[in-house]
Amino acid sequence: MSTSNGFTWIDGTLVDLAPDECERLLGTHAVGRIAWNGPAAPTVLPVNFIVADSEIWFRTTARSSLSREIDDLPVTFQVDEVDEFTRSGWSVQVHGTAHIVYDAARLPRTWPGIETWPAGAHALHVVIEQREITGRRLLPS
Amino acid sequence: MSTSNGFTWIDGTLVDLAPDECERLLGTHAVGRIAWNGPAAPTVLPVNFIVADSEIWFRTTARSSLSREIDDLPVTFQVDEVDEFTRSGWSVQVHGTAHIVYDAARLPRTWPGIETWPAGAHALHVVIEQREITGRRLLPS
Numbered sequence: 001m002s003t004s005n006g007f008t009w010i011d012g013t014l015v016d017l018a019p020d021e022c023e024r025l026l027g028t029h030a031v032g033r034i035a036w037n038g039p040a041a042p043t044v045l046p047v048n049f050i051v052a053d054s055e056i057w058f059r060t061t062a063r064s065s066l067s068r069e070i071d072d073l074p075v076t077f078q079v080d081e082v083d084e085f086t087r088s089g090w091s092v093q094v095h096g097t098a099h100i101v102y103d104a105a106r107l108p109r110t111w112p113g114i115e116t117w118p119a120g121a122h123a124l125h126v127v128i129e130q131r132e133i134t135g136r137r138l139l140p141s
Numbered sequence: 142m143s144t145s146n147g148f149t150w151i152d153g154t155l156v157d158l159a160p161d162e163c164e165r166l167l168g169t170h171a172v173g174r175i176a177w178n179g180p181a182a183p184t185v186l187p188v189n190f191i192v193a194d195s196e197i198w199f200r201t202t203a204r205s206s207l208s209r210e211i212d213d214l215p216v217t218f219q220v221d222e223v224d225e226f227t228r229s230g231w232s233v234q235v236h237g238t239a240h241i242v243y244d245a246a247r248l249p250r251t252w253p254g255i256e257t258w259p260a261g262a263h264a265l266h267v268v269i270e271q272r273e274i275t276g277r278r279l280l281p282s
Contacts, residue, residue: 014259031223031230035176035183041215041236042176042183046223074182082172082187087258089172095182117228118155118279138259 012088017135022092025079025135027051030115032079034058034126036070036098043069048116049077052108055130056094059114059122067124070098077128083140092135096128153229158276163233166220166276168192171256173220175199175267177211177239184210189257190218193249196271197235200255200263208265211239218269224281233276237269 017025026032035044045066049058056077060066075098080091101107107125116122158166167173176185186207190199197218201207216239221232242248248266257263 012258012260030225033174033185033219033221035185035217037178037183042178042185042217044174044176044183044185044217044219044234046221046230046232076176076183076185078174078185080174080187084171089187091187093185117153119153119282141260 012141013139015137015139017090017092017137019133022094022133022135023051023054025081025090025092026056026094026133029079029081032056032058032077034066034070034098035076035078036066036073038065038069044078048114050112050114052110052112055108056096056128057108057114058126059116060124060126061120061122062124066126067100070126071100073098075128086140088138088140090135090137092133094128094130095132095134096130099127099129101125101127153282154280156278156280158231158233158278160274163235163274163276164192164195166222166231166233167197167235167274170220170222173197173199173218175207175211175239176217176219177207177214179206179210185219189255191253191255193251193253196249197237197269198249198255199267200257201265201267202261202263203265207267208241211267212241214239216269227281229279229281231276231278233274235269235271236273236275237271240268240270242266242268 077094082089223230
C-alpha cells in the first residue's frame with residue numbers, strides 16, 4: 001500500500017503472461033523497442049514494426065548503428081503499455097536473433113509492408129528469429 | 142510520404158536532443174525501462190523510477206534477476222513517449238553503471254522515496270551512475 005496525492009493505493013499484482021497472450025499484445029502496437037548488446041552497454045531504440053507470420057519485422061537505414069551492429073546477433077524486442085492513472089500495464093519481450101534480409105523472396109508471402117514514421121529511406125528489412133517470448137501484466141489493484 | 146487509412150502522411154523528422162532536454166524529459170515519466178546484457182541477450186524491463194540529484198533511482202526485490210545480474214555492471218535506462226495519432230514522439234537513453242545501494246547514507250539528501258506500483262517488498266535501491274545521456278525526437282510532419 002502506498003499513499004500519493006492524498007489517495008491510498010493498494011499495490012498491484014504482477015502476473016506472468018502465456019506466450020499466446022504475449023503474441024496478441026505484441027500485435028496491438030505500431031512501435032516497439034529493439035535492444036542489442038552494444039560495445040559497452042545495451043542500446044534501446046524505438047522502431048515501427050509489424051508482426052507477419054509470427055515474426056517481428058522492422059526497417060532501418062543502411063547507415064544506422066542498428067544495421068552495423070545487429071545482423072545475426074542476439075537481440076531483444078520489447079513492447080509495453082503503461083497506464084499511469086490505474087498504475088497498471090503490461091510488458092512483453094521477445095528474445096531472438098536479428099537478421100538483415102537482402103532477399104525479397106524471404107519476405108512473408110502476405111506482406112503488408114512496414115510504415116516507418118521518420119522520413120528517409122529505410123531500405124533494410126530486419127526480421128527477428130524468435131527464440132522465446134515472455135511477458136508480465138501488472139493488474140490494477 | 143506514406144499512405145494509411147486514406148490519409149497521406151508527410152513523414153516526420155528525427156532530431157537529436159541536447160542533454161539538458163533529455164534530463165528534463167526523463168523527469169516527466171514515472172516508468173522507464175532498465176536494460177542490461179543478460180547471459181544471452183539484453184533484458185528490458187519496465188520499472189518505476191525517480192530522478193534525484195540528476196541520478197536515476199529505482200527499487201527491486203532481493204530475489205529478482207535484476208538484483209542478481211546488474212550490480213556494478215553497464216546498464217541502459219530508456220524512457221520514451223509515442224503519439225500514435227501524430228506519429229511523433231521522443232526517446233531518451235542513459236548509459237551508465239548500476240549500483241545496488243545497501244547504505245542508507247548513500248541516498249540523496251532530499252530523498253522523495255520511490256513508489257513502486259507492484260505489491261511486495263522492493264527492498265533494494267539501485268542507482269545508475271550516469272556516463273552518457275542521449276535522445277531523439279521525432280517531429281510530427
